[in-house]
Amino acid sequence: MNKKKSLTLQDIADELGITKMTVSRYFREPERVAKATRERIAKIVENQGFVQNRAPSLMSKAITNTIGVVIPSLSNQVFASLVEGIESITQPAGFDILLAHSGYDARVEERKVAMLLSYRVDGLILCETSHTSKTINMIKQSGIPVVEAMELPESPLDMAVGMDHQRASYDTVSEMVRRGCRHVIYLAARLDNRTRLRQKGYEQAMWDAGLTPSSVATPFHSSFTQGQALMRQALNNYNKIDGVFCTNDDLAIGAMQYCLEKGIRVPYDMAVVGFNALDIGQAMKPRLTSVVTPREQIGIKSAELLLAAISGSRDTQRTFDLGYSLTEGKSW
Amino acid sequence: MNKKKSLTLQDIADELGITKMTVSRYFREPERVAKATRERIAKIVENQGFVQNRAPSLMSKAITNTIGVVIPSLSNQVFASLVEGIESITQPAGFDILLAHSGYDARVEERKVAMLLSYRVDGLILCETSHTSKTINMIKQSGIPVVEAMELPESPLDMAVGMDHQRASYDTVSEMVRRGCRHVIYLAARLDNRTRLRQKGYEQAMWDAGLTPSSVATPFHSSFTQGQALMRQALNNYNKIDGVFCTNDDLAIGAMQYCLEKGIRVPYDMAVVGFNALDIGQAMKPRLTSVVTPREQIGIKSAELLLAAISGSRDTQRTFDLGYSLTEGKSW
DNA sequence: ACTTGAAATGTTACTTGTAACATACTGTTT
DNA sequence: AAACAGTATGTTACAAGTAACATTTCAAGT
Structure with missing residues (x-):
């Protein structure tokens, strides 16, 4: 079974004794096609599982x-939430x-990005x-609008939607100190930029x-078992x-489990705080305290800005800070 | 900043006083282009961030x-592992x-699928x-090869690579019984086909x-907090x-946490077994017993089969069972 | 000097949907 | 009957690479 020569508008038109232009209209502005013709086309499209070739357009x-x-x-x-928002x-x-x-x-x-641009996308959302x-x-050459989502870079490529990771981190750690912690360690996995900002x-x-300040880091990407390992090392x-x-909840959960295993009581002997407020943290005993990142909102705002820019109506504002909050669990 | 009229092969050719055919060759079979010409083209491509338009090809x-x-x-x-394998x-x-x-x-x-077919992909991998x-x-019409990954459907669309979820489930539950369990409950989230097979x-x-047998299910999709809720309900x-x-590890972890919270000892009072053997289960205390699914292998095999079919050399075998194993934790 | 052949480049026609404009046909109004 | 509006459909040219074949160039072999 080879790739068949795929069905074209012309094939459908021929079968009905009309021109491909009418069939093209059927897809783009069906109300411009006579009802009878529309139904005849629809029948073929249904029966044959026709899919338009996107290349010519x-x-x-x-x-x-x-x-x-x-x-x-x-x-x-x-990122799943981000994409959902988008x-x-x-x-x-x-x-x-x-x-x-x-x-x-x-x-x-x-x-x-090169692959996406080869398809002539109208806009890009990047998460780094x-x-x-x-x-x-390549992006400059293409001239399309771009949104960098999640962070707030000092000089964005074009537009940026996100939150201030460094500030969220600062505020949260300050609160840990206010609550009595004196020796807080930062646990980090593979150092991407957000990890670095949070560390700062x-x-x-x-x-x-x-x-x-002191920190323990691993070059591996973050995971629950890495969280355990980092806690042991710390x-x-x-x-x-x-x-x-912790730079994120995966590490925090791993760290908390390690404490549990070693008889270190959370939060009495050890406060554990994460970042992102994933569902898992809410299921833990004790419930994890974590920084809530407005990722679905970031997705929504990014998409709105991008579509606006595509249609030519750009905001003068280039950078949007959507803030953050905190789920207070029982782990601090 | 509007979407610029993008740079074309012709533009590059004009700039160098050659034809676009030579520039096209530069990308597809560079060794056919004289070294001097190659370098001149390369320079422009680099400087201008040129990306070929994929549509014409x-x-x-x-x-x-x-x-x-x-x-x-x-x-x-x-699915992340599956895609990595692919x-x-x-x-x-x-x-x-x-x-x-x-x-x-x-x-x-x-x-x-319609969107992907509109781009005239050479093959498809579906996970359901x-x-x-x-x-x-639509798929039949397109005539392209398809792999259904993860399960082993009775009559695959075309090819299938996966494992026998029902059997894995049967064997694992049988072992729970052999180890002394008499009242095992099945915890399920949103019922996709794999959940149903495991239930069977x-x-x-x-x-x-x-x-x-008795089971407790929720229409919501699986999560750690749903696992807690299902355990409470059970x-x-x-x-x-x-x-x-449990139909997967998310639920199992949630269930285990709920037990911990209520003072129910795992595994002494309650055995908890999951499915997929995610990293999180390994970080838990007690370590979660779970069915290991060979998802990266499934990705690899799926891609190999698909590429073979695209190049016209199909295997006669249509369905490939890659088996399963078990991580034995301390939760049973 | 002449042939040969390989390397480098060029020419032409083709792919499929769509914008823009043109035409055909119908029934209604004056 | 002529004029007209409105609906439905058709005609033509075009987008940007590429397959297939054609041509040019130049050094090597006789």
């Missing part, structure tokens, strides 16, 4: 009604999403702020409280820890 | 070097992946076995052991439970 039309989205990971609830806007607007993932690697992002120069070059906020908060390296601030 | 070439992949969810480690094969072979997600909904799958008739129609296996194992409804078999 990519060529002849300026707008393709597609946007490209590059997320770093396919298994992170954070789709809630793009789908009713008749836009398709081409999705790609970069594995947190700027060179992979470059490859994926560090890009290769080739990526930047943590360090600042510690210095400002007259305390000394306990080995430092002997007066009374709190850990 | 979608039209003029039979093969597009792309495959479409539809996964049900963007936040499930299971890409490990397709990328070195020069194939791009167009990714879409269906949210476990056959009508959304239909929309996404229940499709709308329109989906089936569970029920069969219970009947075969002379025991009565304990309310049935008063002699000594084990739960």
